[in-house]
Amino acid sequence: MTIMAASSREGKTLRDVVFAAGAAAREAAQYGEDKVINATVGCYAGEDEKLACLPVVEQLYRSLPMSDFITYAPPMGLEGYRKAVIDETFESCRPDGYVDAVATSGGTGAIHIAIANYSEVGDTVLTTDWRWNIYDCLCQEIGRNLHTFSMMDDQGHFNTVAFSAAVSNILSRQDSLLIILNTPANNPTGFALSDAEWADVLEICRLHEKNGKRISILVDIAYIAYAGEKNRVRSFMTQFAGLPEHIFTMFAFSMSKGYTLYGQRAGALVGLSSSKAVIEEFANLGKYSARTSWSNINRAAMTLLTRIRSDRDLMAQLDLERLAFAKNLRCRADIFTYEADRCGLSYVPYKGGFFISIPTQKSATVCQALEDDLVFAAPLAQGVRLGVCSIPAIKMQGLATIVKNALDRVEGRTDLLVSGK
Ligand SMILES: Cc1ncc(COP(=O)(O)O)c(C=O)c1O
Numbered sequence: 001m002t003i004m005a006a007s008s009r010e011g012k013t014l015r016d017v018v019f020a021a022g023a024a025a026r027e028a029a030q031y032g033e034d035k036v037i038n039a040t041v042g043c044y045a046g047e048d049e050k051l052a053c054l055p056v057v058e059q060l061y062r063s064l065p066m067s068d069f070i071t072y073a074p075p076m077g078l079e080g081y082r083k084a085v086i087d088e089t090f091e092s093c094r095p096d097g098y099v100d101a102v103a104t105s106g107g108t109g110a111i112h113i114a115i116a117n118y119s120e121v122g123d124t125v126l127t128t129d130w131r132w133n134i135y136d137c138l139c140q141e142i143g144r145n146l147h148t149f150s151m152m153d154d155q156g157h158f159n160t161v162a163f164s165a166a167v168s169n170i171l172s173r174q175d176s177l178l179i180i181l182n183t184p185a186n187n188p189t190g191f192a193l194s195d196a197e198w199a200d201v202l203e204i205c206r207l208h209e210k211n212g213k214r215i216s217i218l219v220d221i222a223y224i225a226y227a228g229e230k231n232r233v234r235s236f237m238t239q240f241a242g243l244p245e246h247i248f249t250m251f252a253f254s255m256s257k258g259y260t261l262y263g264q265r266a267g268a269l270v271g272l273s274s275s276k277a278v279i280e281e282f283a284n285l286g287k288y289s290a291r292t293s294w295s296n297i298n299r300a301a302m303t304l305l306t307r308i309r310s311d312r313d314l315m316a317q318l319d320l321e322r323l324a325f326a327k328n329l330r331c332r333a334d335i336f337t338y339e340a341d342r343c344g345l346s347y348v349p350y351k352g353g354f355f356i357s358i359p360t361q362k363s364a365t366v367c368q369a370l371e372d373d374l375v376f377a378a379p380l381a382q383g384v385r386l387g388v389c390s391i392p393a394i395k396m397q398g399l400a401t402i403v404k405n406a407l408d409r410v411e412g413r414t415d416l417l418v419s420g421k
Helices: 017-031 055-063 066-070 079-093 106-118 134-141 160-171 195-210 235-240 276-293 299-309 312-343 363-371 399-410
Strands: 098-104 124-128 145-149 176-182 214-220 247-254 267-273 355-359 383-387
Touching: 017 363, 055 299, 055 312, 066 299, 079 098, 079 235, 079 247, 079 267, 079 299, 098 106, 098 276, 106 134, 106 176, 106 214, 106 247, 106 267, 106 276, 124 134, 124 160, 134 145, 145 160, 160 176, 160 195, 176 195, 195 214, 195 235, 195 247, 247 276, 267 276, 299 312, 312 355, 312 399, 363 383, 363 399, 383 399
Parallel strands: 124 145, 124 176, 176 214, 214 247
Antiparallel strands: 098 267, 247 267, 355 383
């Protein structure tokens, strides 16, 4: 029933299951923080379980003059920032082509602009079934539908067959299509497409382009800073060189994870094309969207990134500090996957990043069962998400067994394992 809001806004409520589970975890702290595992958090915490800031970022950010925090920035973003973001997006794997970047309010803003400018109202946007659930809201908010395909095949590889079928199906009804792929270090699974799988994706897009269709691919690289060696995890990007002008690639870049500046709301949408006209159009549209959505973004965050990337020593420090975070993530994930393999718990192939996911059709009930053991996790449509990013190594020990037990209880198995805690 509409009271004051426009009728078109009726029923718009954000169901944030992750936030709700996080609130339950905070409440459970009364039983002793050492007993509670809060796997709902999507931010990196150190082994002390405290939200961590990369030291080089903290030091430099605190040293910036007040004018950097209070002065307006251009809607497109500071020139130096846009250049530095392009450098960071590609590192040594920059494909030939025309490139530009628009500063956005985090990676979320980048995804919003991409949807607004590269899909028609009423159109279907395509992504993987294992996905960040905010994609659904970002599409719905501006009148698009999100359709998903099965991300993995039975062998745990990218499901090229399902992808191809979904693209063909949608393009039998639409002249153009926006595809969102969150890789490497996919949220919620840690999955990544291999270079060969990317080659298949592009081949499929090329076939449709030859039939007169226009395809935009948005690669969401929110977690790329912790996905592995920086040029190895970007090697797939070189394949975007020389694509036909009706296949347009974009990258949603975020400072939230890579610079631990989650609340400072800085990111960028980077566009790459073999056509100069496509990139000019991209910049014009991006500027318009930025000005009408958030006007301009956090100038201090932009200055920080520009300063770090233009200073060899600061860059080396950032690389080392990110590596230390990534090593911790790897160590935590290794403990979990080793134990999961031993107790027969299935998980989505993890290649790196903040999250590991356990497939189940009963994720809400499994998460409830986990709460009996004071483990709090995010129930998603495809399974249970565990934030490796915020669980210290010591608490990873035994977690796989706890999850396996909860799953077995919910699925009615009798061969229960002994608690791993
Ligand atoms: C997959 C994915 N993409 C993009 C983002 C955007 O983050 P932000 O808007 O904070 O940069 C997130 C944040 O959680 C995410 O999980």
